[in-house]
Amino acid sequence: MFQLFVLILFAKIAAIVFEMIRLPPVIGEIIVGIIIGNTFLFDFLELGTNIEVLSVLAELGVIFLLFSIGLETPFSELKKVGGTAILVAVLGVVFPFIFGYLLIAYSGYPQIEALFIGAAMTATSVGITARVIKDMNLMNSIESKVIIGAAVIDDILGLVVLAMVSGIASGGALDIVNTVIVAALAVLFVVAVVFVGSGMLPKFRKHTPDFKTLPRPLSLRRKISPLAVALIVCFGLSAMASYVGLAAIVGAFLAGMVFAEFKDIFNVEEQFGAINEFLVPFFFLYIGISVNLSTFGGIAVLALIISFVAIATKFIGCGIGAYRLGAKSAAIVGIGMAPRGEVGLIIASVGLSIGSISNDMFSVVVFMSLLTTLVAPPLLTYAFGRKTGRMAKF
Amino acid sequence: MFQLFVLILFAKIAAIVFEMIRLPPVIGEIIVGIIIGNTFLFDFLELGTNIEVLSVLAELGVIFLLFSIGLETPFSELKKVGGTAILVAVLGVVFPFIFGYLLIAYSGYPQIEALFIGAAMTATSVGITARVIKDMNLMNSIESKVIIGAAVIDDILGLVVLAMVSGIASGGALDIVNTVIVAALAVLFVVAVVFVGSGMLPKFRKHTPDFKTLPRPLSLRRKISPLAVALIVCFGLSAMASYVGLAAIVGAFLAGMVFAEFKDIFNVEEQFGAINEFLVPFFFLYIGISVNLSTFGGIAVLALIISFVAIATKFIGCGIGAYRLGAKSAAIVGIGMAPRGEVGLIIASVGLSIGSISNDMFSVVVFMSLLTTLVAPPLLTYAFGRKTGRMAKF
Numbered sequence: 033m034f035q036l037f038v039l040i041l042f043a044k045i046a047a048i049v050f051e052m053i054r055l056p057p058v059i060g061e062i063i064v065g066i067i068i069g070n071t072f073l074f075d076f077l078e079l080g081t082n083i084e085v086l087s088v089l090a091e092l093g094v095i096f097l098l099f100s101i102g103l104e105t106p107f108s109e110l111k112k113v114g115g116t117a118i119l120v121a122v123l124g125v126v127f128p129f130i131f132g133y134l135l136i137a138y139s140g141y142p143q144i145e146a147l148f149i150g151a152a153m154t155a156t157s158v159g160i161t162a163r164v165i166k167d168m169n170l171m172n173s174i175e176s177k178v179i180i181g182a183a184v185i186d187d188i189l190g191l192v193v194l195a196m197v198s199g200i201a202s203g204g205a206l207d208i209v210n211t212v213i214v215a216a217l218a219v220l221f222v223v224a225v226v227f228v229g230s231g232m233l234p235k236f237r238k239h240t241p242d243f244k245t246l247p248r249p250l251s252l253r254r255k256i257s258p259l260a261v262a263l264i265v266c267f268g269l270s271a272m273a274s275y276v277g278l279a280a281i282v283g284a285f286l287a288g289m290v291f292a293e294f295k296d297i298f299n300v301e302e303q304f305g306a307i308n309e310f311l312v313p314f315f316f317l318y319i320g321i322s323v324n325l326s327t328f329g330g331i332a333v334l335a336l337i338i339s340f341v342a343i344a345t346k347f348i349g350c351g352i353g354a355y356r357l358g359a360k361s362a363a364i365v366g367i368g369m370a371p372r373g374e375v376g377l378i379i380a381s382v383g384l385s386i387g388s389i390s391n392d393m394f395s396v397v398v399f400m401s402l403l404t405t406l407v408a409p410p411l412l413t414y415a416f417g418r419k420t421g422r423m424a425k426f
Numbered sequence: 427m428f429q430l431f432v433l434i435l436f437a438k439i440a441a442i443v444f445e446m447i448r449l450p451p452v453i454g455e456i457i458v459g460i461i462i463g464n465t466f467l468f469d470f471l472e473l474g475t476n477i478e479v480l481s482v483l484a485e486l487g488v489i490f491l492l493f494s495i496g497l498e499t500p501f502s503e504l505k506k507v508g509g510t511a512i513l514v515a516v517l518g519v520v521f522p523f524i525f526g527y528l529l530i531a532y533s534g535y536p537q538i539e540a541l542f543i544g545a546a547m548t549a550t551s552v553g554i555t556a557r558v559i560k561d562m563n564l565m566n567s568i569e570s571k572v573i574i575g576a577a578v579i580d581d582i583l584g585l586v587v588l589a590m591v592s593g594i595a596s597g598g599a600l601d602i603v604n605t606v607i608v609a610a611l612a613v614l615f616v617v618a619v620v621f622v623g624s625g626m627l628p629k630f631r632k633h634t635p636d637f638k639t640l641p642r643p644l645s646l647r648r649k650i651s652p653l654a655v656a657l658i659v660c661f662g663l664s665a666m667a668s669y670v671g672l673a674a675i676v677g678a679f680l681a682g683m684v685f686a687e688f689k690d691i692f693n694v695e696e697q698f699g700a701i702n703e704f705l706v707p708f709f710f711l712y713i714g715i716s717v718n719l720s721t722f723g724g725i726a727v728l729a730l731i732i733s734f735v736a737i738a739t740k741f742i743g744c745g746i747g748a749y750r751l752g753a754k755s756a757a758i759v760g761i762g763m764a765p766r767g768e769v770g771l772i773i774a775s776v777g778l779s780i781g782s783i784s785n786d787m788f789s790v791v792v793f794m795s796l797l798t799t800l801v802a803p804p805l806l807t808y809a810f811g812r813k814t815g816r817m818a819k820f
Contacts, residue, residue, distance in 0.1 A: 034665045034668060034669070036486075036661060037661035037662055037664065037665040038665075040657055040658065040661050041658055041661070041662070044654040044657065044658055047654070048654070084478070084479075085478075085479075085482050088479050088482065088483075089482075257703060259700060259703045259704070260438040260441070260442070260703065263434055263438065263703075263704060264431075264434060264435055264438055267430060267431035267434050267435070268431055268435070270431065271428040271431040271432075274428060275428070302696065302697075302700070303696075303697075303699075303700030303703070304700070305697075305700075306653060306696070306697030306698070306699075306700040306701055307700055307701050307704055309651060309653050309654065309657075309697070310653070310657060310701055
């Protein structure tokens with residue numbers, strides 16, 4: 033209990049400090065984790081013996097985090113975003129994945145490790161990008177809409193890539209047939225949930241009378257707390273995803289997407305916000321604690337190269353996707369898509385937990401995630417300022 | 427993850443079913459726990475190896491539960507309740523504690539076990555009693571006010587008794603000096619937190635300008651989420667309570683009481699409600715799973731006797747305390763105070779975790795808690811109906 037208190041205290045203080053210096057609180061939590069994991073604090077908090085408890089809290093945290101990200105991703109909204117965002121998203125996933133994979137594979141690392149690193153480089157952090165745009169009060173610019181839309185699609189594509197990669201990893205051999213089956217299963221699961229949950233259920237609802245007007249025996253719904261339903265669906269789809277060989281978080285994300293369609297009757301956003309505020313920091317602390325600085329000297333060069341490739345491939349991929357908006361706007365989109373955050377770290381931690389990537393490589397991904405996130409806000413501020421001539425508030 | 431999902435699913439379904447048949451959902455969760463713990467489900471869910479994870483979630487759940495109970499117990503409100511409620515509360519704690527202790531001690535059980543059982547019989551469940559009164563729409567009757575006020579004071583007294591008993595248990599020997607020191611320390615901690623947190627801080631606030639009007643560098647508060655502050659204080663006081671040898675939950679309860687004074691600026695009730703809805707069921711599931719039915723035959727008689735003593739001593743103790751209201755009202759108060767719930771189970775689980783009470787005795791307390799809770803609503807409905815002539819809705 034004392035250890036838990038110290039962890040919460042440090043994480044919250046770091047988050048508050050980073051908020052004050054206008055950096056994403058997430059970065060503060062990861063850095064606190066790195067400090068705890070690499071100093072006397074690790075022994076002081078007896079984390080050697082308590083790491084399992086922390087890992088359970090971290091896993092619960094990331095389940096709830098993905099549900100919440102899904103909750104902000106209604107399928108019906110996605111359909112409106114249009115072709116540019118889809119093009120930006122797809123190219124912004126394909127470029128980093130291929131170049132990340134090639135770089136690692138040709139540096140002599142195992143194929144599966146290269147696949148995981150490629151996958152971890154795909155997904156843009158919606159949260160960080162949206163935050164910068166909001167801070168600059170540019171939510172209604174065309175670039176912002178494209179960036180946010182593409183970042184959301186990115187998350188989904190990133191999770192599909194994760195589903196494929198982790199399926200391949202659990203399958204063992206890297207043969208084409210197996211890969212195709214796994215990829216097909218992953219896509220099938222995602223499409224099935226989206227089709228039934230986000231497509232059919234809302235339509236079905238329109239054809240039934242309003243729940244509230246049903247006669248008393250049928251108005252069971254009024255007795256049931258929305259949060260209870262959300263928890264059951266969230267953990268149910270997570271368990272199903274695990275069962276078909278995908279990461280549990282993919283199920284949690286899809287559950288969130290389904291609930292996003294029912295915000296009017298099951299409004300659980302605030303409640304999940306509260307649970308997240310308690311549990312999610314444990315995930316980022318855990319990420320930080322898993323980073324081993326003592327061997328970092330040997331991989332620092334690789335970490336810098338990967339970070340550079342991560343930024344360059346997103347810039348080129350997304351820039352090409354957004355080129356029809358003009359060169360300046362394409363540059364804004366390319367920069368805005370650079371930050372990797374939660375989803376990249378999640379993919380890397382899945383790889384770490386099943387032994388597909390090494391501790392060193394995990395540290396590389398964390399470093400890449402931190403650097404892309406730190407670099408993007410000032411560059412984005414500059415790029416927006418150059419186009420609009422507006423003084424950046426950031 | 428799959429196990430967690432099944433546990434959540436069962437707990438939520440049981441809670442919903444019990445809600446529908448108008449029994450406290452808590453009972454449903456405990457019964458599901460008993461079923462899981464005593465059938466093939468225990469092995470099916472691999473709880474033998476995963477029990478540690480469940481126990482961490484249960485411990486977190488009970489910390490948050492006590493914080494929330496504290497949150498509904500502002501010190502300033504307690505002062506208004508008046509002499510009758512205090513008399514009802516004190517006599518309603520003293521009678522069950524002494525008779526419970528004597529019964530167990532003279533049945534040949536160890537002193538410390540008898541103390542724990544006595545302690546577990548003291549605290550009335552505010553939640554269950556308040557729920558019955560609310561269902562009967564009698565919130566404004568004098569009996570209701572006395573019952574609710576006394577039940578709240580009961581919780582505090584119950585936790586003070588727990589603090590004393592667990593201090594004695596950790597001290598080993600049962601000598602008078604040790605007992606007095608431990609009791610003094612427990613009372614001192616409680617009084618100090620109540621005095622500083624609920625007494626001094628609110629006064630201090632009145633003498634400072636409104637936070638919102640402070641100049642910018644000082645308006646740090648706006649950056650800090652109330653939930654983060656609440657989590658830090660909750661876990662901080664829990665850790666301090668552990669440190670001085672009290673149960674961590676005593677600290678959590680006091681933290682809640684302190685926050686109850688600051689509801690206007692730190693409104694965390696809903697957020698803790700959400701966290702509770704997720705975590706608290708794990709505590710009651712854990713309680714149920716800890717009950718061993720296979721040896722229950724041997725202790726069934728004791729369980730029935732304890733339950734009878736629990737109801738009779740509360741009835742007599744509280745009845746005497748409320749006698750100035752008249753005989754019929756005193757009877758209502760005596761019955762209304764019968765349900766033991768959360769706090770009694772918490773006390774028993776503390777005793778179980780430090781090895782002071784046996785598994786069998788723990789089962790006895792759970793049975794007592796279930797029976798007193800099941801008996802009270804119909805009796806209370808009858809007693810209120812007899813006095814008011816009102817048809818009971820319950």
